[in-house]
Amino acid sequence: MKTIGMLGGMSWESTVSYYKALNEGVKRSLGGLHSAKICMYSVDFEEIEKLQHQAKWEEAATILSKAAESVEAGGADFLLICTNTMHKIAPEIERAISIPILHIADATASHLQNDNITCVGLLGTQFTMEQGFYKDRLSDHYGIEVLIPESGERKVIHEVIYSELCLGKILEKSREKYLDIITQLHERGAQAIILGCTEIALLVQQQHTFIPLYDTTQIHAQEAIKLAISK
Structure with a gap:
């Protein structure tokens, strides 16, 4: 091994x-x-x-x-x-x-391709959502279209990660905000959602939504x- x-x-x-x-x-x-x-x-x-x-x-x-x-x-x-x-x-x-x-992006892209996902929503820190190092790798190397939340929603996602999840705080009100953002991404055309911060799966799991979630940690x-x- x-x-x-x-x-x-x-x-x-x-x-x-x-x-x-x-x-x-x-x-x-x-x-x-x-x-x-x-x-x-x-x-x-x-x-x-x-x-x-x-x-x-x-x-x-x-x-x-x-x-x-x-x-x-x-x-x-x-x-x-x-x-x-x-x-x-x-x-x-x-x-x-x-x-x-x-x-981690290559591993995630492989799973997305296996499931024939061509358009995906991306949640993560503002660095991950807004900068090109992650989403461009998915689009340029694997042909996967990446949608990100609107500016105000990105701030909410980022703040919850650093002020709650990284401190072990799991709050229902934050889960509801995340699920609303996930639904909006789905309505914009995302076939699935990448939980592109390793803490997000502590808050949101597949049992909380019908929209397919890709937990990058797992x-x-x-x-x-x-x-x-x-x-």
Whole structure:
């Protein structure tokens, strides 16, 4: 079995979901007492969050690149950046290491294509929704049209992520806001919705809506399991 490298802690609330999904998936695939071989570096998210909102992406890249080097030195065979937003600096991290990165957008696109989804709504941080590093990868590499919420709705989604979900707060009123935004994206033509922040699935699950949801945390973990147990 290959060793999965994890850059976690962004936030640790969703990193818990990753760790659980990876171990449960390996156990389900291999049986017995099997669990995932993991080498993880968990950062202090306070430091990263400040750099995000100050647009100091180069400084954030330096921190995460050093962390990735530590994960590689610890024996990881490939790397998961356990956050959608910080895939903005995936190219910088990739240059710092010799092991491959399993990109969360590629994993998600593969699932969308398998389900013949050609137009999708994207929820995430404002960085993920508004900048091109994520949605352009889906459209340019996979031909998937990406719709994002309106400006005011993007602010609501972003604020809930940082002021609630990253702090472990799950509020019904926020779920209702998210579900309303999801419905509006569907009415605009989205066949499905990408939960493009690893914390969003803590708030919204498939049981809450008939519109198909693609949980990037679970998808990323599933693809990592396939790679880890492959011959």
